[in-house]
Amino acid sequence: MKKVYAALLLLLSTVPALAQTADSNKNTKEGVIKLLDGTKEIKSFSAKHLKITFSDGKVHFTQNGQTESFSLATFGALQLSVVPTGISPIQQQALWQLQGQEVLVNAPVGTVSALYSLNGQLVSTHVQRSAQFETVGTVPTNGLYVLRVKDKSTKIFVR
Structure with missing residues (x-):
């Protein structure tokens, strides 16, 4: 063994x-x-x-x-x-985007999204109502935030 x-x-x-x-x-x-x-x-x-x-x-x-x-x-x-073949771009729809101070999420209907500051404070939550980009919330100041959509977490830098 x-x-x-x-x-x-x-x-x-x-x-x-x-x-x-x-x-x-x-x-x-x-x-x-x-x-x-x-x-x-x-x-x-x-x-x-x-x-x-x-x-x-x-x-x-x-x-x-x-x-x-x-x-x-x-x-x-x-x-x-062996030449690695897993290092190629993956074509998939964007999960989130920024428009000014607003954080938008595109997820399946019914998905819960949460936006947190880096100190763990909940900024906003959102339940997806349609299969297009929807506003999760507006960030109060510039800086780093953590966006959690379903089981995925992403750091977002807002300028």
């Missing part, structure tokens, strides 16, 4: 390095995952549609319906050279 945790820790500890190595992997479209024993490569997989699971002291690589399994004791490292 310790080997499974060690392999998971190894896998998770290399993820932050992916962002640092993204520039050096511009030629790799899908990326590659290599199973290494020291410096010797045991097996290499394309990262496209690859599912990696751990069970019974083994690591399982499933791709296109085919599964290959390796004992965790047979390899020393997993080398990930």
